Amino acid sequence: MDCWGLKAASMFRIVFLKGSLLLLLTIISSCSRRNESAGVPYYNTPDFTPQFFSLASEADQKINHSIAPFAFTDQHGKKITEKDIEGKIHIANFIFTSCGSICPLMTRHLKLVQSAFLDNPDVVILSYSVTPWIDSIGRLKEFADNQGIHSNNWHLLTGDKGEIYTLARKSYFAEEDLGFTRDSTEFLHTEHIILVDKKKRIRGIYNGTLQLDIEQMIKDINCLLKSGPQK
Numbered sequence: 001m002d003c004w005g006l007k008a009a010s011m012f013r014i015v016f017l018k019g020s021l022l023l024l025l026t027i028i029s030s031c032s033r034r035n036e037s038a039g040v041p042y043y044n045t046p047d048f049t050p051q052f053f054s055l056a057s058e059a060d061q062k063i064n065h066s067i068a069p070f071a072f073t074d075q076h077g078k079k080i081t082e083k084d085i086e087g088k089i090h091i092a093n094f095i096f097t098s099c100g101s102i103c104p105l106m107t108r109h110l111k112l113v114q115s116a117f118l119d120n121p122d123v124v125i126l127s128y129s130v131t132p133w134i135d136s137i138g139r140l141k142e143f144a145d146n147q148g149i150h151s152n153n154w155h156l157l158t159g160d161k162g163e164i165y166t167l168a169r170k171s172y173f174a175e176e177d178l179g180f181t182r183d184s185t186e187f188l189h190t191e192h193i194i195l196v197d198k199k200k201r202i203r204g205i206y207n208g209t210l211q212l213d214i215e216q217m218i219k220d221i222n223c224l225l226k227s228g229p230q231k
Helices: 003-028 056-062 102-116 137-147 161-171 211-226
Strands: 071-073 079-081 089-095 123-129 154-157 192-196 202-207
Touching: 089 102, 089 211, 102 123, 102 137, 102 211, 123 161, 137 154, 192 211, 202 211
Parallel strands: 089 123, 123 154
Antiparallel strands: 071 079, 089 192, 192 202
C-alpha cells in the first residue's frame, strides 16, 4: 500500500473510533439528557401497558393514575402517610414476616436499593405487611433488625388489612398476571416491586426475586433522579 493509502486507512480508523466513542458516550449520557426521563415508561392501567413520552407536559396530560392517600404505621411506631413520599421516588412491595419463600429473597434484593440510596432522602422504600393482624410494630422491628434493614427511608408498614389490600390492588396494581402468586382467592402474595415517581405515578414493575430486575430498577431510579424536579 502506498503512502496515501496508508494515510487514508489511518484517517478512516480515527474517524471510526471517534464515531464509536461518540455513540458510546451518547448511550451512557442518555438518561441525563432526556426530558422527564422519557426512557422510563409510565403505567396508567392494571395491564401494565408501557407508555413513553418525550415531554413532561404530555405525560401530565395523559397519565391520570396515581397512588391514593394512605396512613399506616412503620416498625418504629411512626405514622407514615402519602405526605411522607410527596416529591420523592418510592418503591413498594408486599411482604409478611412469617413468609418463608419469596419475602426473605425480596428483602435481601431490596437491600441493594438500600445500599445504593442510603444517604438519599428522595428515595423511599415502603414494605407493606399483608398479614397486618400478625405483624405488629414490634414484630416488624424484629424482622427489620434480623434482615439488616437500617435505612431511615425504609418503612415496614402495618395497619388495617382492607386498606392495605385495597391500596395494593387498586393503586399499585400489585396483583396482575405478570408472575404473581396467590395462596387463596383472598390472600395477597406477590413478588412484584413497584417503582413510583415523585408525582406518585407508576413507572416500573419488577420481579423482586430476580437480582437482575432489581439492578435494572436501580438504573431506572437513577434516571428518574437525573430528570430533576417533577413539578
